[in-house]
Amino acid sequence: MSDDEFRRPELKMAPSRLSGDRELVLRVMPMPADVNGNGDIFGGWVMAQVDVAGAVLPYRIAKGRIATVAVNQFVFKQPVTLGDLLSFYAKVTRIGTTSVSVHVDVYAERNPADLQVVKVTEADLTYVAIDGEGRPRPLPK
Ligand SMILES: CC(C)(COP(=O)(O)OP(=O)(O)OC[C@H]1O[C@@H](n2cnc3c(N)ncnc32)[C@H](O)[C@@H]1OP(=O)(O)O)[C@@H](O)C(=O)NCCC(=O)NCCS
DSSP states (O other): OOOGGGGOTTOOSOOSEETTTEEEEEEEOOOGGGBOTTSSBOHHHHHHHHHHHHTHHHHHHHTSOEEEEEEEEEEEOSOOOTTOEEEEEEEEEEEOSSEEEEEEEEEEEEOGGGOEEEEEEEEEEEEEEBOTTSOBOOOOO
16 A cells, blocks of 8 residues: 555644545554563564554444454564554455454654654454354344
């Protein structure tokens, strides 16, 4: 997906909606406790945030309990650093019988004095609607 929309001069920050039906589902800023030995943000922290963000649209569709069944793809395109404000955009890519798959794009707003917005991560995940016993259940109509 193109990042050209972030180069439009009138666009000052990551907006609430992106082209291609991608909607903002989470914004969060990492804390010093999330830093790895290189001084960047630990990839596992980013993965946890993506899992939380990716669950938002499937949760609405499933109207109840869901579980992450698969991380089908995960790409760290750029390091995340302290001070970055991360915006997570999700889009439903498939609705099955019991499962919902989503694509998640993560953008970092950095250097507020001369703002840059850069794509740092993208991922594809699948969530399954589950019943009270943790078994797959059909998605509601
Ligand atoms: C999620 C869980 C209930 C699914 O149970 P299951 O018996 O494996 O389910 P099924 O094989 O019937 O598959 C259920 C759905 O998941 C989909 N699915 C299963 N594995 C998948 C994979 N690797 N990628 C994409 N979709 C997958 C199936 O296609 C099916 O979708 P559909 O009904 O829309 O066609 C079970 O695997 C589970 O409890 N996993 C642990 C979940 C968890 O704890 N997540 C947190 C991670 S710590």
